[in-house]
Amino acid sequence: MAATPAHIDRVRSLPELDYRIGAFDGDAIVGGAGSFTFDMTAPGGAAIETAGLTLVAVLPTHRRRGILLRMMRRHLDDARARGQAVAALFASEGGIYGRFGYGMASISGDVDLPRGHTAFVGPAAPPSRARLVGEVEAAALFPPIWDRVRPGTPGMLSRSDAWWRTRRLADPESLRGGRGPLNRVLLEIDGRPAAYALYRFAAAVGHRDPGTPLDVIEAIGSFPEATRALWRYLLDVDIVASYRATHLPPDHPLVFLLAEPRRLGMRLRDALWVRLVDVRAALSRRGYGEGGPLVIEVEDAFCPWNTGRYRIAGGSAERTDDAPDLAFDADALGAVYLGGAGFTQLAAAGRVIERRPGALGQGDTLFRGDRAPWCPEIF
Numbered sequence: 592m593a594a595t596p597a598h599i600d601r602v603r604s605l606p607e608l609d610y611r612i613g614a615f616d617g618d619a620i621v622g623g624a625g626s627f628t629f630d631m632t633a634p635g636g637a638a639i640e641t642a643g644l645t646l647v648a649v650l651p652t653h654r655r656r657g658i659l660l661r662m663m664r665r666h667l668d669d670a671r672a673r674g675q676a677v678a679a680l681f682a683s684e685g686g687i688y689g690r691f692g693y694g695m696a697s698i699s700g701d702v703d704l705p706r707g708h709t710a711f712v713g714p715a716a717p718p719s720r721a722r723l724v725g726e727v728e729a730a731a732l733f734p735p736i737w738d739r740v741r742p743g744t745p746g747m748l749s750r751s752d753a754w755w756r757t758r759r760l761a762d763p764e765s766l767r768g769g770r771g772p773l774n775r776v777l778l779e780i781d782g783r784p785a786a787y788a789l790y791r792f793a794a795a796v797g798h799r800d801p802g803t804p805l806d807v808i809e810a811i812g813s814f815p816e817a818t819r820a821l822w823r824y825l826l827d828v829d830i831v832a833s834y835r836a837t838h839l840p841p842d843h844p845l846v847f848l849l850a851e852p853r854r855l856g857m858r859l860r861d862a863l864w865v866r867l868v869d870v871r872a873a874l875s876r877r878g879y880g881e882g883g884p885l886v887i888e889v890e891d892a893f894c895p896w897n898t899g900r901y902r903i904a905g906g907s908a909e910r911t912d913d914a915p916d917l918a919f920d921a922d923a924l925g926a927v928y929l930g931g932a933g934f935t936q937l938a939a940a941g942r943v944i945e946r947r948p949g950a951l952g953q954g955d956t957l958f959r960g961d962r963a964p965w966c967p968e969i970f
Contacts, residue, residue: 597765601757602646610642610673612665614649614658622649622658626666627970630749631679634930634960635878636742638749642670642868643970644680663691667868667894676872677928679865681969692866692893694925695932697746697964699862700855701837702845703804708854709826709834713847716820720779726760729775733760733787739813745929746863746964758968759789759809770806771796778812778821785817786810788825793835800830807836809967818844838862840965863966865925870897873928874908882957885950888915889924897921903957916950919943930960 602608607627614622627643644666649658670678682688685695724732734755741747750759762773771792778786788810794803805828812818822845826834839845841859846852867873870889884904891897902911917934923942926932934954937943945951 621653633877642678676869692921693864694922696865697863700857702855710850716823719820786812786821840963888918891921916947929964
């Protein structure tokens with residue numbers, strides 16, 4: 592779908608989009624990229640300022656001329672100058688960004704659950720009240736729920752008021768793609784806002800029939816019982832054939848809520864990719880599990896200022912000349928940063944070298960998070 596003037600204006604209105612790069616051949620623009628500035632949750636709950644790469648493109652007439660390489664060089668150099676210790680993106684193709692030091696930091700699942708297989712096991716959902724709300728009321732009630740969940744979920748991002756209005760709650764015809772209007776539902780427990788969902792029917796008004804899927808765009812509960820009640824509401828919506836959702840984490844509660852989890856048909860794919868722009872600063876700003884000091888040796892060909900050895904101890908990282916316990920490239924460090932992948936897992940793929948026996952398990956314990964990283968939307 593071609594970008595309309597209205598769509599361009601919506602993107603320009605986002606305060607997060609505070610950095611842009613253009614590539615020119617004479618007076619003609621032949622490539623470009625942008626970067627959102629977010630606070631991204633790291634393990635332990637810290638909010639890390641992150642350069643979120645987006646809108647990357649090179650004209651097909653100018654392929655294989657090093658334009659992407661030079662834009663990436665400029666992007667990461669400038670992120671470093673701006674004090675952004677971490678960069679992140681969603682990759683259009685998984686093979687592109689590893690060479691720039693990005694690692695696959697999270698996995699997401701797409702599901703398509705048939706209507707006849709939505710029974711839950713375990714305790715019943717708590718008493719709740721769901722009501723559909725308009726855009727203005729949603730803009731007041733939904734962000735606080737998001738902000739209660741975000742500190743405990745690695746990979747979740749901050750959202751400005753403009754982001755909420757433009758990216759999540761607005762419902763212009765250009766975003767419908769032939770589907771029905773956006774439904775915004777608030778779920779209350781004990782009279783208090785506890786969860787929200789954004790969803791739409793996969794057919795326009797007037798064309799909906801019992802074969803229509805329901806597309807869940809985002810569903811966030813501020814505590815487990817609220818999540819259970821919210822999904823019970825969604826899976827009880829009538830006159831649909833199936834319930835579809837994308838970008839769910841692999842440890843989403845639905846996997847164990849459903850009596851027949853295989854009916855989700857969850858298809859996994861790469862999600863958020865992470866790159867450490869300043870290794871020492873980024874490692875010092877996340878939380879760690881139990882364990883003694885660990886010395887890692889990082890090779891970073893694209894950002895050579897990061898190459899070296901780091902001693903992780905007491906919740907921080909410092910340069911060291913000590914012998915390394917583990918050795919790997921920058922993309923492997925990006926993969927483990929949010930706790931979504933482990934050193935042992937990467938070592939099995941030949942991506943991490945264990946220099947000291949037992950260091951793989953120690954590294955897994957230090958870096959492992961309490962839950963899988965999750966970024967519920969592509970940016």
